[in-house]
Amino acid sequence: MFFSLFAGVNPAKAEAALNVNADGAILVDGETGKVLYEKNADSVLGIASMTKMMTEYLLLEAVKNGKVKWDQEYTPSDLVYKISQNRELSNVPLRADGKYKVRELYEAMAIYSANAATIAIAEIIGGSETNFVKMMNEKAKKLGLKDYKFVNSTGLNNRDYLGQHPQGTGPEDENVMSPRTVAKLAYHLINDFPDVLKTASTPKKFFKEGTDDQIKMDNWNWMLPSLTFGYEGMDGLKTGTTDFAGSCFTGTASRDGKRFITVVQNAKDANGQGTHKARFDETRKMLDYAFSNYSKEELVPKHYQVKGHKSVPVIKGKDNQVKIYTKSAIDMVVLNGEKENYKPVLVLDKKKINKKGELTAPIKKGETVGYLTIEPKNGEKVSFLTEEGQKKIQVDVIAAQDVEKANWFVLMMRGIGNFFGDVWNGISSTVKGWF
Template identity: 85%
Template sequence: MAMIMFFSLFAGVNQAKAEAALNVNADGAILVDAETGKVLYEQNADSVLGVASMTKMMTEYLLLEAVKKGKVKWDQEYSVSDLVYKNSHDRSLSNVPLRADGKYTIRELYEAMAIYSANSATIAIAETIGGSEANFVKMMNDKAKQLGLKDYKFVNSTGLNNRDYHGQHPEGTGPEDENVMSPRAVAKLAFHLINDFPEVLKTASTPTKMFREGTDDQIKMDNWNWMLPKLVYGYQGMDGLKTGTTDFAGYCFTGTASRDGKRFITVVQNAKDASGKGGYKARFDETRKMMDYAFSNYTKEQIVPKHYQVKGHKTLPITKGKEDQVKIYTKSAINMVVLNGEKKSYKPVLVLDKKKVNKDGEITAPVKKGETVGYLTIEPKNGEKVSFLTEEGHKKIKVDVIAAKDVEKANWFVLMMRGIGNFFGDVWHGISSTVKGWF
């Protein structure tokens, strides 16, 4: 347990100001800082909604994790299953056609999935990792739980309605089942994806690529993220992440863009235009609205510098030491994205380690330079809440407080003499009090 010196950190952020500035036309939306996961705006962020092909971000996560662990190799070849063959020739769906007797590398399938949202390629990846799509769906739900997602359900690897599998949907799921997630869960998945595997952005930002270039099977794959800088709704700094569209989910998009050392993540689900009609343009217009707001109104600031000392708590008293106190300060700085002009709207929160500091607020010698004696975090002075997608986000605004120098333990003779001095001091104090009581 830790000894709280001030109020504890709240959870959530400047919601009123963001809501006043934004009115996103979507069933659900969220805007977050991609570095810390700090929530800057939310609208029905915990509503469980359709996600369509944004589902594929989980398939991407599990693939990149499997590659990192050496369980799957990029040049590994996949032999086409009956389900994947049939699905790949359904031109009503986003697909690259695959041959029944063909062999395709995992990298080819991954690029088709990430750039062109190819559903057959996605199922092929699911079969490669899980052995079957049904097993892979279990892995998806398990990984979602492990990542701390809430309000989600995965029934397939693609985001299609299960009816699009024509009776071959994953075992254990229903013929009309759909993948669902809340905007907060989608943002959290995207946050983990780009922070755990930043290489995903290299593929996600590819505007167009030829599948099987130079063969009879070549097909041009145009990225469905039309906000990439070279495409029709190009946005400066946009380099990901995943679109999704079905009748059930509507027009959805998880976007991420980086400028001037700042990166943001946005999610819109069932986006609509001003007349209430859904469309490709609507999801990008609503994303642009949030991105413009974020880049114009938020700045990354150093809220607490390295070696910061809290007023009134610049030192700790020491017991049994050669010195009677030691200077303490923060080991590193605290940086956070805040609204323009609000850098000074936060106050420090010092928490001392109760295992290191006794009930009288003293630390026992010896003390080593750099020894952690607690931590420091920040909170808004006005009591507003600060919300993060993850507990790790909270930790990014928490830094160790350390001792600035060594303090050796006093030798036995000094400690004995102090004890004697304290004894006679107590006796004299008692006598003085008694004498004063006579008069």
């Protein structure tokens, strides 16, 4: 087991007062999940159609595992057909006797936030939406999410289900999550299944193109570069709006090797009104801040040696010490000009060292003897969404050379030498005590 000098994380604070006008918001680095700004990040709030990110995750996982195929066909259930006809909700109308491929249902969900298509996917994966909701909550637990409740696959209020909402949920129930949890779900989604961004970044597409049922699907993410509030590098991820949740948006954008994820829940404009524009304006504030103020820096180079710890003592070896260095570099997004405000922290593997801090030969070149991480010199802790993200600023420390085990004769002679050395030291101490 490793022992760590880098325990616990505390909430990060942005250096600039962003004044994000939303009930909850968060900004994180998309690669590591490092938290750069937060506002009421642990408040449990409505999420509306941002729910569909979990449905997307479960679908992409099912496809990856071979449980669902993209060209698999589906015929709408009575519920899916009825909801698909309600154009007051975001939907692509489906025929009761139609056949639809999983891929086109997925595209309708990810691009157009089509609700009936989402329920269809839930039925395909779970057999029923009731069972699928159980899968959603189980997956959330496995992903380490906190502060969440899923009651349906879509993010609609259960009243929109016309009395056919998932069993075990209430007729007025809605899905809820905290901004931190939404960001964590988005982080897992784009890192575990990066191809989701190819679909999420599609500005428009025709459903059932070339048929009598053709319908144009305009992406609700109006921050995609070619749309109304276009933002350079924006390629995802999911909007959401209900009376309960307000105007919500999980965004992600990439530029110059940097990716950021943002979440706003119940965003409002200067007049206190929740509008589509408001959620994009508040997202833009965070992304502008991130791209302008943060840079990706190499904080520790490959083969770095910690001052005062360039080698570790070795027992029972031909050499009495071994040089150690980092296996790879550590890169992290940091505020501009603050690269020097971080220090390296060496952590040796307790399983490999004795109480005196010594390694035991033989040791192979490249053998891992511990790890190196970094922390702010001012004693603050860096906050990450996940343990996996935190480990991205942690690299193995390895032996730089072989140390062979000494043969029995050498070990015996050393033992004899140590014995007489101890005897002589004892005599010397006694003699000194006489004077």
